[in-house]
Amino acid sequence: MSIFVDENTKVIVQGLTGGQGRFHGLRNRDYGTKVVGGVTPGKGGTDVEGIPVFNTVKEAVDATGATASFVVVPPKFASAAILEAAEGGITFIVCITEGIPAHDEAVTYNRLVEEFPGVRLLGPNCPGIISPGKCNIGITSGDIALPGGPVGIVSRSGTLTYQALHELSQQGIGQTTCVGIGGDPVPGTNFIDCLSAFQADPETKAVMMIGEIGGSEEERAAEWIKLNMTKPVVSYIAGVTAPPGRKMGHAGAIISGSKGTAQAKMDALREAGVHVCQNPTEAGQKMVEIVKGL
């Protein structure tokens, strides 16, 4: 099984007629994802290589029955697009947009929680989600993922997610679902959301968790793992050598004072029984070892 999405998930792309939206939307469809529509205000009635375009999310949902949306719009329009998706009846929103102001994210997140409690937002500033062989929403290259499980992946970083997929696939180890939760300070979906979904998924036998400096989501995840997780977890945390007070590429990857260091995260995870590795390759090898021993 997969988490959050599967082979029946119908997806619309908000921003399908833009350069990025078109590129990734079509790639997702080519992968086999049910991309059933696009949304661009003012372009309703047109199509992108056979994918019908609608003026609003509501119209797209009414016409196609989509439940998921892929938001690929510039930062200044992203918050409105996310809220429009929720208002239009979408229950799973993937936003890859990088560069959304933190205050907009905070307001959008809280409005979703308060007004649309059944809606899940993945991202912003994330690579998306892929259930190999079933559904790919986002910018991950489908060819580096391998269907069939048994590993679930959750990561704050895009390229490190690809790296993890690659290392496992090369060893013949498949993935149930790979979720990129993104590198912004207010992620819609966090580690615990994904870990609990993987814990509940019978086909996922082990989880790879890739974190980085900044915030305390990894520490919170460690607490959750200690209490609830029975499946093995392998982890790698990027940024051991990052200087404090600097944003390391991702808006959320910053050590503030003594808070958010890689060391504190690794200590917490180790204490929770997680296999903490020093680099992505070592994490891949550890996972191979664990899967072979299952």
Next chain:
Amino acid sequence: MDLFEYQGKQYFSKFGIAVSPGGVADTVEEALAVAERVGYPVVVKAQVKVGGRGKAGGVKLADNADEVRLHAGNILGLDIKGHVVRRLWIELSSDIQKEYYASFTLDRPNKTHLGMLSAEGGVEIEEVAVNNPDAIAMLSIDPVRGLDLATARRWVAEANLDDIAREQAAEILVKLYTCYTEGDCDLAEINPLILTTDNNVHALDAKVTLDENASYRHPEWEEFRWSETEDPREQMAKERGLNYIGLDGTVGIIANGAGLAMSTLDVVNQVGGTAANFLDIGGGANADVMAAALEVINADPKVKSIFVNIFGGITRVDEVAKGVLEALKRVDISSPIVLRLDGTNAVEGRAILAPHLSASLITEPTMLDAARRAVSLAN
């Protein structure tokens, strides 16, 4: 973007938060002119983005023109923890009765805003948090609802601010919250927020960090970009639109993706090397980006080898390889380059580089191998 104190005070003023009258000065003469305008005594304050400037001799009281001349002359050019003072803020000295602390920042775990208010200001809030946590009144604020005056009034009472200061402080807190949200700050902090002997409340210091992601809606931030960074490498990278952070090591780093770039620094460190920089070239790196990246790294005299770590996803490795060759035609690189190329079209990418490989252009099959090679070349 961190603001200097004087910029933070200018920003506060836009939102109606009272600060001491003052002005900036880059020379002793300018300092004198400001002092004559605001009246004596004045405080001469070094403008550096680092804490502990008082202890370092960067903040001095001056009662007259001679003292302004003396202190301004001494402080300009002073080195405070590696930051050389190039600008001063001169302001009218305040008679302090009490020092408080107030700040707003994002509460990441709760995805709300966090207000911190304390009747014990003037010292590092981290120290108060450790030694006397009860002295800090924390307020969790729903970003949708915001902070109103009624809540602020309850908050100043809870924090035990002096009665006489409460109403003024509550009004300042609402303004500071507006500055924090509408002004798109990651951090808006007043430490100390003072009660003067004549019972007025105003901000004596300003610590503001702006959210760069919001710069598209704040054209007024341009004026704050004065010497945003003191590192010439970072200045050069910024002009070329690169996501670069200067470090002290000898291995220059180029990677695609923030996570991979961070991870590259870690791996270089693990195998006994030190990174000269963080540099994320992002997705779809072409020859222009690669040339710009190599140019910036090449300008760093400490760099002894360059590690290019690419995992192709959307970025195609064959395009990166072409970019590297094109960049080498344009820029004369003085250090050997070690490449690790994996992911989308990696085979094609390696084939493109194959005829050009030499002692100064090397490929390695894995990230660890490449790190080891780059470090051995640098050491």
